[in-house]
Amino acid sequence: PLEMAKITQKNFYRQLKQTGNAYAWKNKLETYNPNYYKWTQWFFLKLFKAGLAYQKEAPANFCPSCKTVLADEQVIQGKCERCGAEIEIKFLKQWFFKITQYAPRLLRNLEKLDWSLKVKIAQKNWIGKSEGAEIDFRLFLPQVKRFVILHGKGASPKDNFYLWLKSELKKAGFEVEVPKLPNSFEPNDVKQTEYVLKNCNLDENTIVLGHSFGGIVALRLLEKGIKLKGLILVATPRTDKFLDHKKRPSVSTALKKGFNFKIIKENCRNILLLYDLKDDVVPLSDGESFAKELSAQLIKAIGQKPHFRFKKEPEVLNICLPSIKIFTTRIDTIFGATFLVLSPFYELIRKNDLAILPEAKEYIKETLKKTKKEIKDEKTGVFSGLYAINPATNKKIPIWISDYVLASYGTGAIMAVPAHDQRDFEFAKKYNLPILQVIQVPDLNNEKNILDKAYEGEGILINSAQFNGLKSQKAKEKILNWLKEKGVAQKAVSYHLRDWLISRQRYWGPPIPIIYCDKCGTVPVPEKDLPIKLPYIKNFKPLGTGKSPLANYPKFYKTKCPICKGLARRETDVLDTFLDSAWYFLRYPSANNKNLPWDKKITKKWLPVDMYIGGAEHSVLHLMYARFISMVLYDLGFVDFEEPFKKFRAHGLLISQGAKMSKSKGNVVNPDEYIKKYGADTLRMYLMFLGPFEQGGDFRDEGIVGIWRFLNRVWQLVQEIKIQDQKLKNKNSKLDKLMHQTIKKVTEDIENLQYNTAISQLMIYQNTLQENLKILSLKHIKTLLLLLAPFAPHISEELYQVLKAKAQNQKSKQFKSIFEQKWPKYDSKLIREDAFKLVIQINGKTRDVIEAKTGLSETEAKELALKSPKIKKW
């Protein structure tokens, strides 16, 4: 790629120069240059340190042909933005930028921007804000009747979260016991176990929750042969390694006996472990070792207080009464929610070993083999084996798993309301799930409102208990408040925008500056070590193993940990090259600065960009990324503007033979051929003359000779003209008027990107000059050349030199360039017409047109009109 880039860029630069584009060539840059991508990597580090770059395991768009993952924006209609292959969903660990954190601002700022409406709307839709609610649907726990909570060392039933948890569980309809265990300060697990056996009601409908030392007691109960429905260990020690173990001889003694895990597992099949990441008493590793021995699910969380010692610990309640959070914009239809649907990638299913059916597990595996298109084409799903409780109706509803629910939107779970959502309707029909109508269909006389498809509109509520008769809008508000009071719902906003996936398993891109060390974890490369150069390797083809080709080069990835200096491994994925282009405008003015990404003073002078012109295809790609990066840099104090481009205009796309130009279609129009035949000026001017700049169209060369002829006539004009005596000056007011009108029109049209009409005005002007060849003065022709210069720079410059030589009596001399002359100004007094055409219409039809002098009064104009002989018969 490096060699190829150098060849293609050479040709690219040649063509840009040849077409007469006046760029500041001193300030050019190439993003593959280590001097440039050094700073791209530097951004990554800045974002990483600001908590805006993170790694996560998530379903990602994977292109099987490019063999890399892609960002959401880079999937166009289910296909790869680069190669067009059908995208698959793979569950992989990748790096992301938290662009979603900026979603509200990216949306809000749009209003202030002077951008093509098209692009603003595209961005708005892509960010896709929806307002609604998040609602908790509690899981239905079959056969569970009773909770027994065992407190820890030195505690009593009144301490920590016990009282609160007891009341919450009671509210949910369970029996709860919290025994006061004997000798709490110097507890003996044998004695406490005996106490529980004697005093508590334990059976196969009971879940025991043990907190800290209470967990050891719980395990002993199972060892004794007690069978339980479930066991929850909250921060229970496995080893006596915790900080002040010397002060806890009782715990050490209890642990020394060890556990009979085999019997424990036999007596209880549902075991969940909850450990606090910031625990200052029991290390997380205890939870990990328990999880291994008990083959149980370990949930890592952060307690309100370390070791879960606060009065309210929602994480603990969540374990006892797991619930599924859904997002909806139609809370008014909640009484019609007859089932829940989870995405196959829903966190709970993946991470918690809920009692889901084997066929559901199989389904999740199968989903990973499908392409996006296959998923879309047919709705499939499977019953999970679980049930939830609809918080509005308190009814038990089944939980299904289906890939028609996206993991990456909302919470990854939905309440299905088949009567009022077409997708849910189709799903319910296919799998024979109940459909309950809760909104009246207007204009339907039939009282039963039988539905053969979902009614998705709003209306009056039915089958919704106390909310019957309300209109959707009002009902949304009331139901939300009702569920809020119950503590199971809250207002929520969801965005369509996803975090920006920036890892690529390609070769060509800046390596992600991260080092993995067994001891120190994920370590950012120190800034002084940048750039991490992309090595020159022979086999750069993608591997298809989910890893970058760099993963085959130990020379690249073997490194030392910057912290402990031990052996470590570099990240081998590279950064999305869209990140390179997300900040290049900042680099242009300071392109030659070796020590900084940009010079503060120069940046202040030149940026933000006044006017930016590009393709609309970058609406949600480059333009969104660049805005995000600018906002981050602003927040971090590196630049003093949030928005990089004040004004943006999208040029139209020129297509060829009815399709986008592409090498594979063989319909590429090569400018070189036209330059060879007609010259660069003709080509560039023809492109401008073709049609409205912002519209684009099919490229045909049928009219190109028109421009060629026009430029030839201008050429002839300058050759033929004889510079007159100054006497003739100002004699021809008609020509002067046209000249000033032309200056005005061309100036304004250029500013509005209406090049086609500017050129047509130049043609009119040129034609008139030709007709009045004998009475032309220098200014007329000079103005023509000045106005023509931006369109046809080469010929204008040459003719300008000829003209100057003529004007100064043929002395051959090098004159200043036309591009150093001032742009002509028009005199608005001279533009005003002194005559106008008085159009006489009768019943909207033109019956006569009379030449009239300006400044007539209404009566005078009427009189004049009535004199027209033609109107008499009308």
Add this chain to the structure above:
RNA sequence: GCCCGGGUGGCGGAAUUGGCAUACGCGCAAGACUUAAAAUCUUGUGCCAUCUCGAUGGCUUGAGGGUUCGAGUCCCUCCCCGGGCACCA
């Protein structure tokens, strides 16, 4: 399905606020130059009628309706083309 553009001569396209629709260019036709062709220049060129043959009348901006003295332009309904997004709950 939703959201943007757009639909005007044979073609690319013009048309400030509603006020001569078709500017400018291509193409085409006739003429000039030429032995001839190309190039160049000049003139003409929306469609349909009518006749006394250079005028007169009518029609025309995707379709239909409306507002107005007057609509390519404003309002309503619909059709077609291009682009974007799309199980987004």
